Amino acid sequence: MRRSFPCVQLLTATFVVVLVIGCSNRSPEPDAGALALREMAGKALGVSGIDDPVLRQFSVNPRTGSHNFMVTDRDVTVGVELWADTPDQPPSEWRHVPMEFMRHQADVFLDVSLLNVGASAAMDAMTGHWPGCVPRGQTVIGSTEGDTQWVVSCDLPEGTVSGWVDAQTGEFTPSQAPPVNAPVTATPAS
DSSP, X not given: OOOOOHHHHHHXXXXXXXXXXXXXXXXXXXXXXXXXXXXHHHHHHXXXXXXXXXXEEEEEOTTTOOEEEEEEEXXXXXXXXXXXXXXXXXXXXXXXXXXXXXXXXXXXXXXXXXXXXXXXXHHHHHHHHSTTOEEEEEEEEOOTTSXXXXXXXXXXXXXXXXXXXXXXXXXXXEOSSOOBOOOXXXXXXX
């Protein structure tokens, strides 16, 4: 006859619950694109020429492959934009453009160690929601709460649509705004 031990059953059930909860809250490992962006961001801080540099945001142009990093000092008194034409361009060849207008808050910065989702995966999340959408732009922004996000946009025949991709999990949230068409710009008459 087999005896039942309530304490053993309770401990086993508790272990299973803790294991399931622990695994479900775990962030995915960074993809190759995220690791490459982390490395580029580190280089941007190194070549910024700013004492005690802080990364505020960066953008990737999906059409050209260029990267833009916005770096300031901790107090947001001085800043520089760094432009890399390609991911493999040496940092010594990046363009440095002083920031004349500071639009960043001192307590909002980008912690690239939280970036698990690279540029391609972020755009794939958006185009998976809107098949046929032509990638337009993507920017990673930080926050005081640590919820680093990609802000992504792409073009449909109806106009430009946008959304957010969680930079840790890859979860896509579409904007509830309708598609937008850029205003027509004037062209000289011939």
